[in-house]
Amino acid sequence: MSAGESAGLQVEGLHYRLGERVLLDGVDLSVEPGESVAVTGPSGSGKSTLLMCVLGLVRPDRGAVRIGGQELTGLPSGRLAQVRRERLGTIFQFGELLPELTPVENVALPMLLGGGDHRAAYRRATELLSDLGVPHEGTPTGMLSGGERQRAAVARALITDPAVLLADEPTGALDPEAREAVADLLFAVSLEQGCALLLVTHDLSVAARAQRVLRLEAGVLTDALDGVGA
Amino acid sequence: MNTVAQRTRGTDFATAPAGRGGRLWGQLLRIGFAAGRGTPGDRLRFWALFAAAAAVAVVALGSVAAIATYDGREARDQARGPMLTDRRQDAVALWREAFDAVGEVQHSVIYVSPLKTDAPPPPGLPRWPAPGEAMLSPELVREGGKEQITSRYGRYAGTIGKSGLVSPSERLAYVRPAQTPDELRKSDAWQYAEGFGRAFPMGENLYGRPLGQVLLTLGVLTGLPAVSLLVIAARVGSRTRDRRSGLLQALGGGWRHRAVVNIGESALSIAAGTAVAILPMLAASATDLRIPPTGYLLNSDDLRAAWPMTLTALIVSFVVSLGAVVVLHRVERGGTATRPRSFASKVPRWRLYGCGAGLALVAVSQYFRGTPGLLAFAFGTVAMWALLPSVAAAASRVLGEKFAAQGFRAGRPGQLIGGRWTVAHPGVVVRLAVAMVIGLGLVCQLQVWNSRLGEKAAAARASEARVGDSLISVYNRDITPPAVRDLAGSLPTGAHLFSLNTNPEQPAPLLQGSCDALRALGLTCPAAPEAAKGGDRRLEEIRRWYGPELRIQATPSDPSLDKLYGQLLVIPEATGQRAPVERVAYAVVPAVNVETLGENWLTGASNKARLNNWILLFGSLGLALLLLAGTISAAAEFMRVRHVLAPLAVLTGSHSIYRSVALWNLTTPLLIATFITGAVSAWHSLFFIAVVQEGSFSWRVLAGAMTGCAALAVAVGLLGGRAAIRAARTWRPTAD
Numbered sequence: 001m002s003a004g005e006s007a008g009l010q011v012e013g014l015h016y017r018l019g020e021r022v023l024l025d026g027v028d029l030s031v032e033p034g035e036s037v038a039v040t041g042p043s044g045s046g047k048s049t050l051l052m053c054v055l056g057l058v059r060p061d062r063g064a065v066r067i068g069g070q071e072l073t074g075l076p077s078g079r080l081a082q083v084r085r086e087r088l089g090t091i092f093q094f095g096e097l098l099p100e101l102t103p104v105e106n107v108a109l110p111m112l113l114g115g116g117d118h119r120a121a122y123r124r125a126t127e128l129l130s131d132l133g134v135p136h137e138g139t140p141t142g143m144l145s146g147g148e149r150q151r152a153a154v155a156r157a158l159i160t161d162p163a164v165l166l167a168d169e170p171t172g173a174l175d176p177e178a179r180e181a182v183a184d185l186l187f188a189v190s191l192e193q194g195c196a197l198l199l200v201t202h203d204l205s206v207a208a209r210a211q212r213v214l215r216l217e218a219g220v221l222t223d224a225l226d227g228v229g230a
Numbered sequence: 231m232n233t234v235a236q237r238t239r240g241t242d243f244a245t246a247p248a249g250r251g252g253r254l255w256g257q258l259l260r261i262g263f264a265a266g267r268g269t270p271g272d273r274l275r276f277w278a279l280f281a282a283a284a285a286v287a288v289v290a291l292g293s294v295a296a297i298a299t300y301d302g303r304e305a306r307d308q309a310r311g312p313m314l315t316d317r318r319q320d321a322v323a324l325w326r327e328a329f330d331a332v333g334e335v336q337h338s339v340i341y342v343s344p345l346k347t348d349a350p351p352p353p354g355l356p357r358w359p360a361p362g363e364a365m366l367s368p369e370l371v372r373e374g375g376k377e378q379i380t381s382r383y384g385r386y387a388g389t390i391g392k393s394g395l396v397s398p399s400e401r402l403a404y405v406r407p408a409q410t411p412d413e414l415r416k417s418d419a420w421q422y423a424e425g426f427g428r429a430f431p432m433g434e435n436l437y438g439r440p441l442g443q444v445l446l447t448l449g450v451l452t453g454l455p456a457v458s459l460l461v462i463a464a465r466v467g468s469r470t471r472d473r474r475s476g477l478l479q480a481l482g483g484g485w486r487h488r489a490v491v492n493i494g495e496s497a498l499s500i501a502a503g504t505a506v507a508i509l510p511m512l513a514a515s516a517t518d519l520r521i522p523p524t525g526y527l528l529n530s531d532d533l534r535a536a537w538p539m540t541l542t543a544l545i546v547s548f549v550v551s552l553g554a555v556v557v558l559h560r561v562e563r564g565g566t567a568t569r570p571r572s573f574a575s576k577v578p579r580w581r582l583y584g585c586g587a588g589l590a591l592v593a594v595s596q597y598f599r600g601t602p603g604l605l606a607f608a609f610g611t612v613a614m615w616a617l618l619p620s621v622a623a624a625a626s627r628v629l630g631e632k633f634a635a636q637g638f639r640a641g642r643p644g645q646l647i648g649g650r651w652t653v654a655h656p657g658v659v660v661r662l663a664v665a666m667v668i669g670l671g672l673v674c675q676l677q678v679w680n681s682r683l684g685e686k687a688a689a690a691r692a693s694e695a696r697v698g699d700s701l702i703s704v705y706n707r708d709i710t711p712p713a714v715r716d717l718a719g720s721l722p723t724g725a726h727l728f729s730l731n732t733n734p735e736q737p738a739p740l741l742q743g744s745c746d747a748l749r750a751l752g753l754t755c756p757a758a759p760e761a762a763k764g765g766d767r768r769l770e771e772i773r774r775w776y777g778p779e780l781r782i783q784a785t786p787s788d789p790s791l792d793k794l795y796g797q798l799l800v801i802p803e804a805t806g807q808r809a810p811v812e813r814v815a816y817a818v819v820p821a822v823n824v825e826t827l828g829e830n831w832l833t834g835a836s837n838k839a840r841l842n843n844w845i846l847l848f849g850s851l852g853l854a855l856l857l858l859a860g861t862i863s864a865a866a867e868f869m870r871v872r873h874v875l876a877p878l879a880v881l882t883g884s885h886s887i888y889r890s891v892a893l894w895n896l897t898t899p900l901l902i903a904t905f906i907t908g909a910v911s912a913w914h915s916l917f918f919i920a921v922v923q924e925g926s927f928s929w930r931v932l933a934g935a936m937t938g939c940a941a942l943a944v945a946v947g948l949l950g951g952r953a954a955i956r957a958a959r960t961w962r963p964t965a966d
Contacts, residue, residue: 057880077883078883080883081882081883081884082883084882084883085882085883090877092877096876096877096878098647098650098875099654100647100650100651100653100654101646101647101650105638105646109643109878110878110882112641112642112643112646113643113878113879113882113884113887114882114884117641118640118641119641121641
C-alpha cells in the first residue's frame with residue numbers, strides 16, 4: 001500500500017528489538033476510517049511498544065507507520081508533534097485529566113496547546129461533553145466519577161477530529177458498569193466520526209466489540225479468531 | 231510495571247517472617263538501594279537528601295568548630311594572662327593594658343617591661359621586646375598598614391605567634407616602653423606580674439560572646455532551617471515510596487522492614503551529603519580559614535585537636551538524618567500520601583486576621599510607653615512576619631483566580647493551568663514565601679539596627695566627615711608637664727598643641743595654647759580667659775563637643791594640663807598627619823590615648839556591628855537553607871503534578887507549556903510575595919526608625935534584597951519548568 005491511499009492507519013513491517021528480545025517482528029497492520037481494531041496479548045508482549053511506535057515516541061528499527069497517508073517514521077520531532085496534534089487522539093487508562101480545571105477546559109486543552117481558536121475550542125468541548133453525557137456545568141473535574149472522567153478523556157481525544165484514535169487500556173481502571181458504558185461509547189464514536197480506532201487491551205470482552213481482534217505474541221500480530229496475520 | 235515491584239519479587243514475607251536471619255535484612259537493604267537509584271524523579275530526592283544531610287552535618291561540625299575554638303581560646307587566654315602580685319620582689323615584669331584602635335576597631339595594647347630578663351616572655355613572643363620595641367599580631371599589621379601601625383608604638387620587632395593570640399585574627403600589640411622600669415613605676419597604672427598563666431580577659435576576649443550564645447544563635451538561625459530542609463527532603467518523592475511501602479505492607483512487611491528499605495534507599499545520598507560537609511572542616515583544619523563576613527580567622531590547631539569530636543559529630547549527624555527519613559516516612563491508614571502537604575483549598579482565615587492584628591499592634595505600640603510599648607511592638611512584629619506569607623499566599627490565590635479567568639478568556643493554557651494550580655495549592659507559595667519574607671525582613675532589620683549608632687556615635691561620624699583628622703585629642707592621666715614639653719617639641723612641623731580643660735566647676739571649658747597656636751585657629755591672643763570668637767571649622771567642632779561657651783587663653787609657655795579633666799588637642803598643619811602625631815605621643819607617654827573627637831563612640835558602635843556580622847552569617851546560611859527547602863518543596867509539588875500534564879505535553883509536543891505553567895504557578899506568586907514583603911519591610915523599618923528616632927533606612931539595601939528575591943522567583947520558575955520538561959520527555963504510556 002502506498003502513501004495517500006488510505007486516510008486511516010497503516011503499519012508496515014515494523015521491527016523493534018530491545019536487547020536480545022524481539023518485541024515487534026515485522027508487524028503489519030491497517031485500520032481504515034470508521035474501523036475498530038483491538039490488539040490483545042499477554043503482558044510484556046509489546047502492545048504498548050506498538051502503540052508507542054504509532055505515536056512516534058519510540059523509533060522502530062525498521063518499518064513504517066502512516067497516518068492519513070502521512071509517513072511518521074523519520075519525521076523531525078516538531079513535525080511529528082504536529083501530526084500527533086492534528087491527526088491522532090489518545091486515551092489512557094487513567095484519563096489523566098487535570099483536577100484543577102473544569103471538564104470543558106480539560107477537553108479544550110489539546111486545541112489550546114495546538115494554538116487553535118479558544119472560543120471554538122470551548123464550544124466544541126461543551127458539545128462533545130454534552131454528546132458524551134458528561135456533566136460540564138458546575139461540576140469540577142475532581143468530582144467526576146471514574147466513568148465520567150474516562151468519557152471526558154474520550155471527548156478530549158476527539159476534540160481535534162483525529163483521523164486515528166488510539167486507546168491504551170481505556171477501561172482498565174473502571175468498574176464493570178462504567179467499563180461497558182465507556183466501551184460502547186468508544187466504538188460508537190469511532191464509527192460515527194469515521195476515525196480509525198486502535199485499541200490495546202487485556203480485556204477480551206471489550207476487545208470482542210471491535211470489528212477485528214488481533215493478538216500480539218512473540219512479536220507477531222495474528223488474527224485472534226483464526227490465527228491469520230493482520 | 232513498577233520497577234520496585236519487579237525488584238521485590240522473591241521477597242516473600244510469608245516464608246521469611248520478620249526478623250528471621252540476616253539474609254532478609256540484606257535483601258531489604260538491597261531493595262531500598264536499588265529503589266533509590268532506579269525510580270523516576272529520584273534525582274530530586276537524591277539531591278534533596280544530599281543537601282539536607284550536608285546542611286545538618288555542617289551545623290553539627292559548625293558546633294564542633296565553635297566548641298573547639300572556644301576551648302583553644304580559653305587555654306591561650308589563660309596561658310597569657312598576667313599573674314598579678316603586690317610583691318615587688320616576686321615580680322618578673324611590669325604589666326599594663328591599654329586600648330587603641332585601627333580604623334574603628336579597638337584592640338588591646340599590652341605594655342610590658344621585664345624586671346628579670348631571664349623570666350620567660352608572654353606566650354607567643356620569641357623574646358622580651360627590647361626597650362622601645364613593639365611586637366604586633368599579624369592581623370594588626372595587616373589591618374593597620376594604612377595607619378603605619380608598625381611604627382606607632384616604637385620599633386617593630388616582629389609578630390606575635392599563634393600561641394599568644396586567642397585567635398589568629400586577634401589584633402594585639404605587646405609594647406616595651408623606652409623608659410626604664412623605675413621611670414615607669416612613677417605611674418600607678420603599672421602592675422607587677424610574677425609570670426603568665428592566669429585567666430585575665432584581655433584582647434579579643436573582651437568583645438566575644440559566651441559559647442552558649444554562639445551555639446544558640448547557630449542552632450536557631452541555621453540549625454532549625456537545616457532541620458526543616460531535612461523534613462522536606464525526607465518527604466520528597468513520596469509517590470513512589472508510598473507504592474513501595476504499600477507493596478511491602480501487602481506482602482506482610484512491618485515498620486521495621488519498611489525502615490530497612492528506607493535506610494537502603496536513602497543511605498547513599500545521606501552518606502554523600504554528610505561526607506561533603508567535612509570538606510570545609512578539612513580545609514579549616516589544614517589552614518587558618520577566614521570566615522566571611524565576620525573576618526574571624528579560625529585557628530586550625532584547635533580544629534585539628536578536636537578530630538574525635540568531629541568524627542562523633544559526623545556519625546551523629548548521619549544517624550540523625552537517616553533516622554529522620556525513617557521516622558518521617560509514615561504509611562497512612564488510607565494508604566495515601568506522605569507527600570508534602572498543601573492546603574486543600576483555602577489559606578486559613580485566622581492567619582490573615584492574625585497578620586492584620588500584628589500590623590495594628592505595631593502601629594499602636596507607639597502610644598504605649600516603656601515595656602508595654604516594646605512588648606506590643608515585639609509581639610506585633612512576630613505575628614506580622616510569621617503570618618505575612620499566608621497573606622502573600624491568599625493574595626496569590628485571589629490573583630490566581632484572576633489569572634485563570636484571564637487565561638480562559640484568552641485561551642492561554644499555561645496561564646489557565648498555572649492560575650488554577652495557584653488557587654489549589656497556595657501552600658507551595660507559602661513555603662517559598664516564608665524564606666523570602668524572613669530574608670527580606672531580616673536584611674532590612676539588620677540594616678536599620680546597624681545604622682542605629684546612638685546619638686554620640688552619629689555625632690562622631692558627622693564630626694569625622696567635617697574635620698577628619700585635622701583635630702586630634704591626646705589624653706592620659708600620666709601626661710606630666712615634661713611630657714607635654716617633649717610632645718610639643720616633637721610634633722610634626724606646623725602642628726599646634728593646645729590643652730583643653732573641661733572641669734565642670736569652671737564657668738566654661740577653657741582652651742589654652744600659645745599665641746601662634748591660637749592665631750592658627752583665627753583667634754586673638756588674650757592673656758586672661760575670654761570667650762572664643764571665631765568661625766574656624768576646628769573651633770566649631772570643639773564647641774560642638776565641649777560646649778558653645780568655649781573660652782580661650784594664651785599661655786606663655788607649654789600649656790598646662792588638668793590631671794582629671796584635661797586633654798591635649800593637636801591641630802596639624804594639614805590632614806593625614808595622624809600617624810606621626812600618634813608615633814610621638816606613644817614615644818613620650820606609654821598607653822596614651824590618641825583619637826579624633828568622639829572616636830571611642832565609633833569603636834563602640836563598630837563592635838556592635840561586627841557582632842551583628844555573626845548574626846548575618848548564621849542568618850544568611852539559614853535563609854539559604856530555607857530557600858532551598860522551599861525550592862525543593864515547590865519542585866516536588868511541581869513534579870507531582872507534571873504526571874498529569876505529561877501525556878498531553880508529550881503527545882502535542884507542547885513542552886513549553888511547563889515553562890508557561892511554572893511562570894504563572896511559581897514565578898508570578900513569588901514576585902507578588904516579594905513586592906508585598908518589600909512594601910511591609912519598608913513600612914516596618916521606617917516606622918521603627920520614627921519611633922526610636924534613630925537610624926536610617928537604606929532603600930538601596932531593600933532594592934538589592936528585593937532584586938535578589940525577584941531573581942530567585944524567576945530562577946525557581948525556570949528550574950521548575952526545565953525539570954518538568956526533562957522529566958516529561960521520559961514519559962511513556964505504560965498502562966499495561
